[in-house]
Amino acid sequence: MSDVSPTGPMLAADGTPLKKKLAQALFLSRVRAFGLVAPLLLFILASFIVPIMTLLWQGVHNNTYEKYMPQSTAVLAEWDAVSAPTEEMYAALVADLVTARETRDIGKVATRVNREKSGTRSLFTSSARSAAKMETPFREALIDKDEDWADIEVWQAMKIASLSLTPAFYAAAVDYTYNADGSFEPAEENRQIYVFLFLKTFAVSLAVTVCCFLLGYPVAYLLSTLPMRTSNLLMILVLLPFWTSLLVRTTAWIAMLQSQGVLNDIFVTIGLTSDDQRFSLIYNMTGTIIAMTHILLPFMILPLYSVMRGISPSYVRAAKSLGATNWTAFWRVYFPATIPGIGAGALLVFILSIGYYITPALVGGQDGQLISNFIADHMQKTLNWSLAAALGGLLLASVLILYWIYDKIVGIDNMKLG
Amino acid sequence: MDGTSANAFVAFDHVQKSYDGEILVVKDLNLFIDKGEFLTMLGPSGSGKTTCLMMLAGFETATHGDILLDGRPINNIPPHKRGIGMVFQNYALFPHMTVGENLSFPLEVRGMSKAVREEKVAKALDMVQMGEFASRRPAQLSGGQQQRIALARALVFEPELVLMDEPLGALDKQLREHMQYEIKHIHERLGVTVVYVTHDQSEALTMSDRIAVFDDGRIQQLAPPEDLYERPENAFVAQFIGENNKMIGTVTAIEGSTATVTLSDGMSVNALAVNCEGVGKPTMLSIRPERVKIGEAGENTADALVSELIYLGDHIRCRMTVAGNDEFIVKVPNAAGHTHLRVGETAKVSWLTEDCRALDAV
Ligand SMILES: Nc1ncnc2c1ncn2[C@@H]1O[C@H](COP(=O)(O)OP(=O)(O)OP(=O)(O)O)[C@@H](O)[C@H]1O
Ligand SMILES: [Mg+2]
Numbered sequence: 001m002s003d004v005s006p007t008g009p010m011l012a013a014d015g016t017p018l019k020k021k022l023a024q025a026l027f028l029s030r031v032r033a034f035g036l037v038a039p040l041l042l043f044i045l046a047s048f049i050v051p052i053m054t055l056l057w058q059g060v061h062n063n064t065y066e067k068y069m070p071q072s073t074a075v076l077a078e079w080d081a082v083s084a085p086t087e088e089m090y091a092a093l094v095a096d097l098v099t100a101r102e103t104r105d106i107g108k109v110a111t112r113v114n115r116e117k118s119g120t121r122s123l124f125t126s127s128a129r130s131a132a133k134m135e136t137p138f139r140e141a142l143i144d145k146d147e148d149w150a151d152i153e154v155w156q157a158m159k160i161a162s163l164s165l166t167p168a169f170y171a172a173a174v175d176y177t178y179n180a181d182g183s184f185e186p187a188e189e190n191r192q193i194y195v196f197l198f199l200k201t202f203a204v205s206l207a208v209t210v211c212c213f214l215l216g217y218p219v220a221y222l223l224s225t226l227p228m229r230t231s232n233l234l235m236i237l238v239l240l241p242f243w244t245s246l247l248v249r250t251t252a253w254i255a256m257l258q259s260q261g262v263l264n265d266i267f268v269t270i271g272l273t274s275d276d277q278r279f280s281l282i283y284n285m286t287g288t289i290i291a292m293t294h295i296l297l298p299f300m301i302l303p304l305y306s307v308m309r310g311i312s313p314s315y316v317r318a319a320k321s322l323g324a325t326n327w328t329a330f331w332r333v334y335f336p337a338t339i340p341g342i343g344a345g346a347l348l349v350f351i352l353s354i355g356y357y358i359t360p361a362l363v364g365g366q367d368g369q370l371i372s373n374f375i376a377d378h379m380q381k382t383l384n385w386s387l388a389a390a391l392g393g394l395l396l397a398s399v400l401i402l403y404w405i406y407d408k409i410v411g412i413d414n415m416k417l418g
Numbered sequence: 419m420d421g422t423s424a425n426a427f428v429a430f431d432h433v434q435k436s437y438d439g440e441i442l443v444v445k446d447l448n449l450f451i452d453k454g455e456f457l458t459m460l461g462p463s464g465s466g467k468t469t470c471l472m473m474l475a476g477f478e479t480a481t482h483g484d485i486l487l488d489g490r491p492i493n494n495i496p497p498h499k500r501g502i503g504m505v506f507q508n509y510a511l512f513p514h515m516t517v518g519e520n521l522s523f524p525l526e527v528r529g530m531s532k533a534v535r536e537e538k539v540a541k542a543l544d545m546v547q548m549g550e551f552a553s554r555r556p557a558q559l560s561g562g563q564q565q566r567i568a569l570a571r572a573l574v575f576e577p578e579l580v581l582m583d584e585p586l587g588a589l590d591k592q593l594r595e596h597m598q599y600e601i602k603h604i605h606e607r608l609g610v611t612v613v614y615v616t617h618d619q620s621e622a623l624t625m626s627d628r629i630a631v632f633d634d635g636r637i638q639q640l641a642p643p644e645d646l647y648e649r650p651e652n653a654f655v656a657q658f659i660g661e662n663n664k665m666i667g668t669v670t671a672i673e674g675s676t677a678t679v680t681l682s683d684g685m686s687v688n689a690l691a692v693n694c695e696g697v698g699k700p701t702m703l704s705i706r707p708e709r710v711k712i713g714e715a716g717e718n719t720a721d722a723l724v725s726e727l728i729y730l731g732d733h734i735r736c737r738m739t740v741a742g743n744d745e746f747i748v749k750v751p752n753a754a755g756h757t758h759l760r761v762g763e764t765a766k767v768s769w770l771t772e773d774c775r776a777l778d779a780v
Contacts, residue, residue: 317477318510320497322524323575329498332523336514 052396059389063164064112068105069096073162076155081180085155090138093158097124097131109161115384116168117157123148156180169390194374194391198398201371204288205353209300211293212349213342216300220341223301224308238301241294250362253291257282257363283365291359296352300345307341343410351399371395426450426486427611428474428579433483435469443469445635447483451613453578456605458614460622461632462658467615470632471581474613475504487579498527503572503580503610507587509564511556517543517567518552524575542574545604562593569601573608583615594618598625619659623647631655648706652693653780656704663710663746665703666779669694677776679703681741687718689774700779707747709773712736712757716768722746724759734759740767 010018066073071092079089100106110124127145134141142149159180160168168178175192176184186192219238223231241249256262264278273279281287315337319329357372364373371391378388406412428451435444444466451457459467472478473485476497485492492500511520521542525535543549546566556564565585572580585601586594602625605612616622622629623643631638631646631654639646639655650656657664667679670686677691679701687703694701725744726737733749736759740746748767750756759765 312508312510314506314508314510315512317475317497318504318506319512319523320477321475321500321502321504322571323498323501323527324523325498325527328527333512336512 055389056393056396057389058386059169059393060167061165062112062169062386064108065158065161066164068100068103068109069093069162072096072158076159076162079155079159081156081159082152084152085139087137087139089155090142090149091136094131094134094138094142097128101128101131111383113154113157113161115387116160117153120148120154120157123154169386170393172387173390173394194371197369197371197374198394201354202398204285204292204368204370205350207289208292208296208353209346209350211289212297212300213346215293216297216304216345217338217342220301220304220308223305224311235305238298241298246295246358247362249295250291250359253287253294253363254282257287257290282363284367285364286368287363287365288360288368288370291363292353292356295359296349299348299352303344303348304338304341307338307344311337339410343406347403347406350402354399355395425452427453427455427488428613429484429486430470430474431484431486433470433473433480433485435466435473435478436481442481443635444473444480447635447637449630449637449640451611453611454609456602456612456614456625456627458616458622458626458629459632460616460619460629460658461638462617465632466635467617467632468583471583471613471615475502475581476500501575501577501579503575503577505565505568505572505580505582505585507584509556509568509585511564511567511571513556515555516552517548517554517556517559520556520567521552521571521574524571528575538574542570545573546570546600561588562597565589565597566600569604573604573610577610579611579613581613581615584617585614586616586618586621594621601625623659631658633658649692650704650775650777653702653704653777656702656775656777657780661707661747663705663707663740663743665705665741665743665746667701667703667741669697669699669701669776672697676771677701679776683741685720685741687720687774688771689718689776690772692775693778694776695778701776702779704775704777705769705773707735707749710748710767710769712748712750712759712765712767714766714768717771718774719766719768721764722748722767723764724761727759727761738765738767 012018012021072089072095075086075089075092079085097106100109106125106128110121113124114121123146127142127149130145134145139149148154156179160166160178166178171178171184172187173194175187175195177187178184223234223238226234254261258264259278259280259282261282263281264273267273267279268275281290311334315333316329319333320326324332355372356370357376360368360370361373361376364370372395375388375391375395378384378391403412428449430447430449433444433447434442436442447470449457449470459470461467469478473480474487474492476492476495479493487500487502511517512523515523518539521539522535525538530538539552540549543552546569548563548566548570551559551563551567556567559567565588568585572582582601586597589597598621601612601614614622614625623646626643628640628642629646630640633654638658639651641649641651646655647660650659653664656662665681665687667681667687669677669691670680671678672691672694675691677689677694678686679689680686681703689701689703720740722738722740724736724738728735728737731752733751734756736748736750737744738746738748746767750759757765
């Protein structure tokens, strides 16, 4: 026991204040604890947090133009985007074209501007070829080479491209275009695809979550009520999908669901449909939902099972002894007790399916592609990383919002993952 | 007091129960409980008490035999229609409902109006002195408070029969004694029939009208507390209830209600023939420590080597070796002029023939 002097703070046995002593003791144990988690922390930092931050940064920052066309960037910054381009701007452009061609970076610049106004790619590459031979006045020289250089829209596209820090990609990710004068307007009707894609992704994720819940809840209940030995055996069946490669499982679904596949053959045999009107169960939304439900089902069953295992049978017994029917006992007593498991399972499945990529890519066909397939497309094919980053950023934001809503409604501390 | 099958409120009639089809957990149970009675099932762990209670509540079905409630066979009525209040060992209060909602639940499923429900809940909470706690969650209550709420919930819908499975098992000694008194009090006030399960014999002795001592799936003895303590009918009950001195011997003669028994050291004593099979058979003699006197005043006398003395204030607990049994306990009252013993000395102990019961050998 330490003494309390009538005036001062509580003192430890050696006379130092107790608070300080405690802080010292805790500091050491904190340092030790930190030492233990440091490797993991570094790993997460390097492999997770830094890449995500870089990605988010790419979504709002693209300095291709600024980097390779420095003089033009400087004069474009002065320009008001409405008056006719001045000779000074043409001169800077020619100077930049010459160096960009020499360093072989002109292609990148052309691609960057082309994203803002399509059809301008060759304008840049061909003009750059002859730029070195051009002489004053550059305005006439360029327009002589290609009259598109007189088009103010080309210059506006260049101004947008010259802004390294830009909301243009996020705007594009929600089907808006960013104008050179700083305003936003809806993209042309036939180019509005991303909002619809986001909505479709949410709808599919919701459908998959609901399917997983409907299929998983009874299974989890069965597992939790069976004797340990039987339930362990069944658990292996539930976990089986985890042990086979994703590709194999998805391919198996193709064999099952295609129009000459097992399921359709059965339907035809039992007369559910005729041979020339087989159901299209794959390469569309249906296929995506079926295959994703199968793959994500364990993520619903496991948290549900662990919650249900923990529910003492005496609750339901108590409810029945108090006069409740089977249904009332289930609905009023058992079901509320499983909500933490439902919440955890649904959140897991939903978040996983929002970002699901491989299954829709393999069995989704045209119709079953989700937002992540387009992100992958922009990463791998069109190489528009900034747009991919913006789409990814929005996806991340929507997951966080979802998490926040869940926390408000159910409470995160109510979640039980296993 | 003793019910018969004709007018008993609860009747177990030749009930057997097996979970796995190999072992009988309950073997031929016959038990008749009167209305308003407080009956305790007492027995060691695994003796089938909970199983009996669960069959009565309808969560397990009897493998053989009938269970009757107020004359009607209960086996075919679903649990929720039996109107039996139940207090579970872990209380089983619904964690997502407040105390008030927990109590209101049985009334709600019976379709009572809100006004009636509120009145009954308030009354039940007052009965267990938990009136201010209606809006708390079970997790915000102490063990003893949860226990009271569980009790109130089992009583709020006014069942005629209340089952309690070791309801005080999780409480500390002081609170347990307090709750024993309260449960007993409520039982007397409401006149409900209570079937109570415990493996704490002092709890059983203080609360019950009758106690059924369970062992090995059978009722070993069914009797009021004082009979159980003073007149155990077999070796198990004598050993299980209270402190017991046992001496093993062989019956040499039986004359009326008196049996003559030769102990293992060759000494011959007389005992009350309660449950011995006959001449020449082994038997266990049972004497309560407080019925043994130091000195030669009694009808049977034996030599005793004092091996340990423990001073307990009101009495001195004396461990001796008598007839080869070195766990023979005598309680010497700390009265004026009592005999002062010393460890290592040999003294005489004596007892009355009627206090020494010849039981079955174990
Ligand atoms: N669901 C069950 N399945 C199989 N055997 C069971 C089951 N429940 C109980 N038993 C067995 O039945 C026997 C009696 O169990 P029971 O629960 O009735 O004992 P108890 O007298 O209540 O014991 P305790 O004082 O420990 O609660 C035990 O041997 C137990 O292993
Ligand atoms: Mg039990």
